[in-house]
Amino acid sequence: MARFKGQAEYSVDAKGRVAIPAKMRAALSPDAQQTFTLTKGFEQCIYVYPLDEWRIQEDKLARLNSYDRESRLLVRMMLMWAEEISLDGQGRVSVPRTLSDYAGLKDRALIIGAIDRIEIWDPVVFEDYLAGASSNPEELAERVMGSGP
Amino acid sequence: MARFKGQAEYSVDAKGRVAIPAKMRAALSPDAQQTFTLTKGFEQCIYVYPLDEWRIQEDKLARLNSYDRESRLLVRMMLMWAEEISLDGQGRVSVPRTLSDYAGLKDRALIIGAIDRIEIWDPVVFEDYLAGASSNPEELAERVMGSGP
DNA sequence: TGTATGGTGGGGAAATGTGGGGAATACTCC
DNA sequence: GGAGTATTCCCCACATTTCCCCACCATACA
Numbered sequence: 181m182a183r184f185k186g187q188a189e190y191s192v193d194a195k196g197r198v199a200i201p202a203k204m205r206a207a208l209s210p211d212a213q214q215t216f217t218l219t220k221g222f223e224q225c226i227y228v229y230p231l232d233e234w235r236i237q238e239d240k241l242a243r244l245n246s247y248d249r250e251s252r253l254l255v256r257m258m259l260m261w262a263e264e265i266s267l268d269g270q271g272r273v274s275v276p277r278t279l280s281d282y283a284g285l286k287d288r289a290l291i292i293g294a295i296d297r298i299e300i301w302d303p304v305v306f307e308d309y310l311a312g313a314s315s316n317p318e319e320l321a322e323r324v325m326g327s328g329p
Numbered sequence: 330m331a332r333f334k335g336q337a338e339y340s341v342d343a344k345g346r347v348a349i350p351a352k353m354r355a356a357l358s359p360d361a362q363q364t365f366t367l368t369k370g371f372e373q374c375i376y377v378y379p380l381d382e383w384r385i386q387e388d389k390l391a392r393l394n395s396y397d398r399e400s401r402l403l404v405r406m407m408l409m410w411a412e413e414i415s416l417d418g419q420g421r422v423s424v425p426r427t428l429s430d431y432a433g434l435k436d437r438a439l440i441i442g443a444i445d446r447i448e449i450w451d452p453v454v455f456e457d458y459l460a461g462a463s464s465n466p467e468e469l470a471e472r473v474m475g476s477g478p
Numbered sequence: 479t480g481t482a483t484g485g486t487g488g489g490g491a492a493a494t495g496t497g498g499g500g501a502a503t504a505c506t507c508c
Numbered sequence: 509g510g511a512g513t514a515t516t517c518c519c520c521a522c523a524t525t526t527c528c529c530c531a532c533c534a535t536a537c538a
Binding site: 479482483485486488490492495497498500503504505507508 | 529534
């Protein structure tokens with residue numbers, strides 16, 4: 181299982197390409213085959229799953245019953261944004277227009293490692309997100325993880 | 330098994346032809362032989378099954394008890410609209426009039442991948458469908474998939 | 479100071495979506 | 509039943525986008 185961490189701020193070029201940090205590329209399993217699935221993330225960002233991690237998500241959706249109304253809705257909402265993208269020779273992904281619009285990407289992108297996926301944010305959007313959260317790491321950790329050792 | 334995902338908005342030309350996105354064509358198994366079965370979908374859209382996936386759906390219907398009134402009704406409703414269509418040289422399907430009327434297709438079509446099938450929507454109809462759902466993916470995922478890891 | 483690594487930018491070839499013409503087929507109305 | 513009309517299918521042509529490759533520059537490291 182991949183374990184992505186760290187952050188980097190890179191440029192978004194005129195063709196909508198964003199580099200994946202070399203450190204994170206190094207963390208890829210061979211099964212991932214230099215291929216990612218980009219999709220809409222919770223909050224205003226783009227999720228970037230390596231091929232093998234994405235398969236896990238997709239399998240969950242595939243097991244749903246397509247004769248159930250809410251299952252159909254979920255499959256549509258989750259999959260319509262997903263797109264499979266391979267790295268180019270320079271280790272970049274080209275971000276589809278629909279996703280870059282959603283995330284509000286302009287000329288710079290903030291890349292964040294998040295365990296089993298990578299996230300792409302517009303730097304300003306991310307700053308606002310943190311500001312809006314208005315909670316310091318200490319308090320948040322207590323609430324989420326519990327206060328035990 | 331095919332794994333369709335992603336979205337694309339294409340034009341519906343004067344002859345009622347709609348292109349199938351190249352990415353989705355690439356996901357076809359060789360068994361599908363560039364042939365699809367189009368039929369009326371749940372909610373106001375058109376289902377597009379590759380040949381091999383359609384066989385699976387048909388088998389499900391075949392296994393139903395034909396002495397059951399509701400089973401007979403379901404079989405009729407599913408099959409009466411089904412039509413086998415091959416791609417033309419440019420990777421397009423020509424949508425039968427009855428189905429395009431049902432889906433409310435005009436000059437633009439939204440194509441979305443949904444695991445084992447492709448769906449064709451009128452962009453406005455789809456927008457209304459999502460708006461009517463009044464539920465965000467986060468909540469829905471929790472309800473449908475369960476909140477477990 | 480030379481070398482390897484990593485990010486940035488751009489040019490050209492191939493692929494993809496779009497529109498239309500014309501032959502073959504089916505359909506309808508007289 | 510036949511002529512006219514509409515529809516379907518197959519092919520070609522064009523414009524745009526995408527993809528792949530190469531070159532450049534900056535930084536880190538030895």
